[in-house]
Amino acid sequence: xxxxxxxxxxxxxxxxxxxxxxxxxxxxxxxxxxxxxxxxxxxxxxxxxxxxxxxxxxxxxxxxxxxxxxxxxxxxxxxxxxxxxxxxxxxxxxxxxxxxxxxxxxxxxxxxxxxxxxxxxxxxxxxxxxxxxxxxxxxxxxxxxxxxxxxxxxxxxxxxxxxxxxxxxxxxxxxxxxxxxxxxxxxxxxxxxxxxxxxxxxxxxxxxxxxxxxxxxxxxxxxxxxxxxxxxxxxxxxxxxxxxxxxxxxxxxxxxxxxxxxxxxxxxxxxxxxxxxxxxxxxxxxxxxxxxxxxxxxxxxxxxxxxxx
Ligand code: ATP
Numbered sequence: 001x002x003x004x005x006x007x008x009x010x011x012x013x014x015x016x017x018x019x020x021x022x023x024x025x026x027x028x029x030x031x032x033x034x035x036x037x038x039x040x041x042x043x044x045x046x047x048x049x050x051x052x053x054x055x056x057x058x059x060x061x062x063x064x065x066x067x068x069x070x071x072x073x074x075x076x077x078x079x080x081x082x083x084x085x086x087x088x089x090x091x092x093x094x095x096x097x098x099x100x101x102x103x104x105x106x107x108x109x110x111x112x113x114x115x116x117x118x119x120x121x122x123x124x125x126x127x128x129x130x131x132x133x134x135x136x137x138x139x140x141x142x143x144x145x146x147x148x149x150x151x152x153x154x155x156x157x158x159x160x161x162x163x164x165x166x167x168x169x170x171x172x173x174x175x176x177x178x179x180x181x182x183x184x185x186x187x188x189x190x191x192x193x194x195x196x197x198x199x200x201x202x203x204x205x206x207x208x209x210x211x212x213x214x215x216x217x218x219x220x221x222x223x224x225x226x227x228x229x230x231x232x233x234x235x236x237x238x239x240x241x242x243x244x245x246x247x248x249x250x251x252x253x254x255x256x257x258x259x260x261x262x263x264x265x266x267x268x269x270x271x272x273x274x275x276x277x278x279x280x281x282x283x284x285x286x287x288x289x290x291x292x293x294x295x296x297x298x299x300x301x302x303x304x305x306x307x308x309x
Contacts, residue, residue: 037106037107038106044125045118045122046123052241054079054102054212056111057076058112059108059112060072060074060108063097072101072266075098075265077260084244086247086252086256086260088262088283088286090286094264098244102244103132104120104125132210133213134205134214135213135237139201139204141185141200141201142186143187144184145185146174150207154208162181164204167202167236168202168206168236169199169202169232170196170200170233173199177190194218194226195230199229210241213238213243214244214245216246217246217247218230256272258272268281269282
């Protein structure tokens with residue numbers, strides 16, 4: 001089952017392109033036959049003491065399926081080890097693309113992305129993917145047991161699975177199922193709530209003990225209870241790690257060491273929440289429009305009075 005699941009993971013990484021191919025079955029076959037787009041070095045490198053420091057240098061990128069559109073037009077920024085950097089900006093600006101490039105679903109057309117000073121292209125991809133974990137807004141759970149969903153592409157003991165689930169605030173609800181961690185999820189199994197799925201996804205990320213954590217914060221509000229449990233789990237997962245988060249919550253951007261505002265494929269502004277508010281630019285407008293996505297989290301996240309128009 002796990003192999004099937006991992007096959008799906010690969011497929012889902014191609015999902016964006018897949019959607020472009022739907023309706024033209026001939027193209028679907030082309031897509032499924034497609035080799036990964038990324039560069040494979042002759043002697044892939046493994047870095048022994050990874051810190052998770054990331055640097056984008058003048059990165060330009062077009063999706064292979066849409067060569068006419070430059071999605072990133074020269075993006076440069078740096079994330080120091082242990083920092084939390086928030087990517088914000090209007091929809092379609094390129095935030096997810098930046099994360100896709102870090103995950104190496106694609107390589108930049110120009111410029112470089114380096115971790116600890118080493119171009120990602122030169123790294124051993126399988127090794128590198130074990131050092132990063134992504135928690136997406138709508139995590140994909142596979143039609144297998146909760147245990148396998150958490151352990152995912154890694155050999156893990158039951159104890160490790162349970163410890164990760166505890167950290168992710170998932171242990172309690174999983175234990176309430178008659179079959180516990182052997183409970184099947186998906187069509188033939190239990191239906192989990194959005195917040196429960198997210199906590200499983202956080203446990204999955206934690207079990208990899210990643211150096212770099214990538215997060216796509218949910219735009220849709222969960223119920224207050226779930227919201228709190230998910231946020232607590234996310235906060236725990238961030239501790240001691242380098243984190244890049246596509247942020248939709250005001251509390252996240254306030255806590256970020258650096259906020260990078262991405263607009264139309266370029267960095268519009270960069271700085272801390274307070275610095276950016278003081279510049280009266282794009283960021284302030286975004287904040288006033290509740291970070292564009294309309295979601296700011298719970299009541300304590302209400303806008304401070306001084307930024308109200
Ligand atoms: P949102 O906040 O809505 O998620 P975003 O800032 O994350 O937006 P991206 O998803 O990175 O923006 O999209 C940037 C541009 O790239 C958009 O024009 C989008 O249509 C395009 N794009 C995104 N994914 C693909 C893909 N797989 N193939 C082709 N074009 C894509």
